[in-house]
Amino acid sequence: MENIKVRLENIKKKYISLKGEILALKNINLLVGEKEFISIVGPSGCGKTTLLSLISGLIPPDKGKVYIDDKEVKDICQCVGYMLQQDYLFEWRTVYENVRLGLEIKHMLNSNTPKKITDILNSYGLEDFTNRYPAELSGGMKQRVALARTLITDPEILLLDEPFSSLDYQTKLTLEEELSNILESKKKTVILVTHDIAEAISMADRVIVLSNRPGKIKFTINIDFTNNLTPIAKRKKKIFQDYFDAIWKELEIYVNL
């Protein structure tokens, strides 16, 4: 790892409510290299989403520090693009206007904006839907628009919080493939949170397994397919199953029905 993009130091995070407090994350130390793609898997409620919220600056840690480019994160970082579990497109805005949202919020509108949006819509195969409302789109289309909305501001770090979990299997594979294509041409630092081990392996350079609550880093594994393969091609390799088994073993003890 030559350049460190994201650094988490001794992170502790708890949530306090009327009922008491819940320790969400404990002793998290993590380095993410520039243009590295890491996946975080773990049982539900282990603090995966909290981890992303901390990195984005949405919430502060109780102890420890988050650094991006060696600068401590104290507020929302403009360099972060965050994608949620569902598309959360604004139904009163057209596809075009939804994609423009991030630019509006970040005060990045200029004379070049319309061309920029048109270009990104074209490259995602959404050109025929520019002036449609989200209600007229399929689930996969919507998530594609959400991806365009996230990437239009050209973030250096991409935080993905189970972005494909609400989609059906085929659409999910297609979108993984497309995302991987996009990242091929525009390398970014990506942190993908997922409960889908196969997705984690087929997308990431490194997979991190979190323990049950309070979330700690339990296991880290480097994923290496030697030559550049697409996510679907990776799924067909024998070594894929080995990675899967290794991660499954670490997760398995937490499976109780």
Add this chain to the structure above:
Amino acid sequence: MLIYKLLTKGAQTEDHAEYLYKLRMRNISIRMLQITILISIFVAWEIMGRQGWINTFLMSQPSKILNLLVKMLENGEIIRHIKITLIEDLIGFCGGSILGIIIAILFWWSNYLFDLLEPYIVILNSIPKVALGPVIIVWMGNGPQSIILMALLISIIVIIMMLINGFHEVEKNKIKLLQTMGASKKQILFKVILPASIPTIFSALKVSVGLSLVGTIVGEFLVSRAGLGYLIVYGGQVFNLHMVMVSIIILSIMAGLMYYIIIIFEKIIVKWR
């Protein structure tokens, strides 16, 4: 055959044509029956009056109502009263709506303020605002200002209550999405809370448009100087039931028209549904 062709306009296939024909026939029959029911009521009323089955002095009669309406239209009297009621109502309704939206926004902005004032608003919502009428007249004076205030008070509370609920029902993750982009509270208000609540705002307006008319008419009852409410009270006192009926019919038309105007606005603005 011509009717069938007209009713199946735009059909894609024969089955589609059949479907369109049935659907359109159903809608037409509903409209026709609605009109028939209305006409039948007036015709029956007229016949019963002419036959002497009902006392037209107490029950009035369509032909006499029509005669009076024509007379009042000729001397311009009814137009004057309609104008007064309409202006009072519109000022009260618009004022109540705008103020109500502003107050709801303040309550959204400061949760503390809302929790603090909530019990008072709940009580204000439950007491019949009409009961405040005499107080308002004593304080504000016996004139249109009191009527407008009644209309405003009666509609504003509904707007506030419905909007506060609507604002809180906006999906939390849509707000989170904006926060991850670094949005300010003001941006969250204008980019998500208000646009997401437009359908709620229209529902609130539809409820309050009728309520503000109630406020206006009750105000005119109490102030008793001019307007359709005044005509109703005056007509009742001098046993001129025809005058009462003329006012009520005009009021119904007014209320219906205002409701439909809001629906038209809603259709123009809420394009995404």
